[in-house]
Amino acid sequence: MKKLLLLPLFLLPISALADGGGKLAPTAANPKWQAECSACHVAYPPALLPERSWRKLMGGLERHFGSDASLDAATAKEITAFLASQSADRASSRTSAKVLRGIAPGDTPLRITETAWFQRQHDEIRADAWKRPKVGSPANCAACHAGADQGDYAEHKVRIPR
Ligand code: HEC
């Protein structure tokens, strides 16, 4: 993994440069989603979970992974519609297709980090790296992906903190 990052760009396969797999910003803007869902962590790319996951997650914001992230009904409704419209089922990217392929039809994961797609993307990371103080949790995307707040997860911007 570390070796890969040290390779000069010209040694990377062309496909790695051409692949837009790391660009995950939504195709539309929503200021409420941006403001409310980035208050405690990065606003996670909607394209990384199916619509049913976003609907379930938005239905339980008062008990959100041990936090109270509740919103007034109108704001919650607007953000839910936005997330649905940008979800993996509706985005037409290759990444979304891969995310969906890894989720059984009867499954409704509430975490991106629990999906088979996420685990495959990160299978070269050593177990102890997830536990470093500057990382803390796999959900802390911005610890390693410098462009995460812009939805930019491109490989060349990845750096695992020590
Ligand atoms: C009050 C703080 C807070 C707010 C506001 C908040 N979250 Fe979270 N969220 C958390 C915490 C805490 C976790 C668990 C992080 C961890 O496991 O390290 C989390 C985790 C998540 C995860 C799972 C991450 C993973 O492991 O893949 C998703 C998805 C998520 N939040 C979506 C949202 C959305 C959408 C909104 C806006 C409606 C939102 N969050 C607003 C605190 C918040």
Ligand code: HEC
């Ligand atoms: C401990 C550091 C770390 C954390 C935390 C982390 N990642 Fe990664 N991520 C990596 C590494 C390393 C790679 C592999 C880069 C490579 O293949 O060269 C990667 C790859 C990716 C890729 C593929 C990029 C591409 O160009 O194909 C995506 C997308 C991605 N991560 C999204 C996320 C998201 C979303 C989160 C948070 C929910 C997250 N990552 C959390 C380190 C991390």
